[in-house]
Amino acid sequence: MKHLFLFAFLFPLLMSCNTETASVESGTNNITDTNQESDMKELLRHVVLIKFKEGTSPEDIKKVEDAFHALEGKIKEIRDYEWGINNSPEGNDKGFTHCFFVTFESEGDRDVYLPHPDHQAFVQVLIPHLEDVLVVDYWAK
Numbered sequence: 001m002k003h004l005f006l007f008a009f010l011f012p013l014l015m016s017c018n019t020e021t022a023s024v025e026s027g028t029n030n031i032t033d034t035n036q037e038s039d040m041k042e043l044l045r046h047v048v049l050i051k052f053k054e055g056t057s058p059e060d061i062k063k064v065e066d067a068f069h070a071l072e073g074k075i076k077e078i079r080d081y082e083w084g085i086n087n088s089p090e091g092n093d094k095g096f097t098h099c100f101f102v103t104f105e106s107e108g109d110r111d112v113y114l115p116h117p118d119h120q121a122f123v124q125v126l127i128p129h130l131e132d133v134l135v136v137d138y139w140a141k
Helices: 002-026 030-040 058-074 107-113 117-129
Strands: 044-052 080-085 098-104 130-139
Touching: 044 058, 044 107, 058 080, 058 098, 058 117, 098 107, 117 130
Parallel strands: none
Antiparallel strands: 044 098, 044 130, 080 098
16 A cells, blocks of 8 residues: 555656656757756856965955956956865865956957956056966866
């Protein structure tokens, strides 16, 4: 009797999941199709790792952080932005403490960003405090 009850309860649930999958695959659910398309679109990631000079004050580091944060509102080609401070326990950071992660939709957008006057102004804020920088750009898969 328990098995019959479980079957009677789970079968309609499983079938409803299957129906949703079929409608997405057949193209009848436009909202989901749109989300899947945008999720599949490759995006250009621009990763900047910063190592500050020894003795850089917390106030100067904050100025650099604030200047980088401000770029998102100043350069329209930036699609997304996030950042963080390293907290890895592995000890392989080689002194790099800050990671800034900028997303673009195209290489053309990145090519506008790099020489952009607001980006260049940020670089001028950073340079006096910069020990080293590592930049990696890649197409997200």
